Amino acid sequence: MARALSTRVVLHIDLDCFYAQVEIKRQPALRGRPVGVRQKTLLVTTNYEARALGVPKMAKVSDVQKNFPAFAVPCWAAGSG
Numbered sequence: 001m002a003r004a005l006s007t008r009v010v011l012h013i014d015l016d017c018f019y020a021q022v023e024i025k026r027q028p029a030l031r032g033r034p035v036g037v038r039q040k041t042l043l044v045t046t047n048y049e050a051r052a053l054g055v056p057k058m059a060k061v062s063d064v065q066k067n068f069p070a071f072a073v074p075c076w077a078a079g080s081g
Contacts, residue, residue: 017045020036024047034049035074036055041061042058043060043073
């Protein structure tokens with residue numbers, strides 16, 4: 001029996017970096033800097049600039065800021081954006 005040919009598409013979206021890019025969009029002064037997004041005391045994602053420096057995800061924010069002084073972890077208040 002002949003098998004029908006099908007087209008299969010695999011799409012990969014880097015949503016981790018997306019959240020860091022949203023913060024950069026909200027705060028344009030962060031453009032070109034290593035940026036991360038925190039959840040409580042952990043760094044949950046980073047942008048490509050931070051990844052190139054070796055900044056790890058799921059690390060304590062205090063450890064990352066101590067080891068990478070140029071690293072930015074923007075803060076925002078609920079309802080500010």
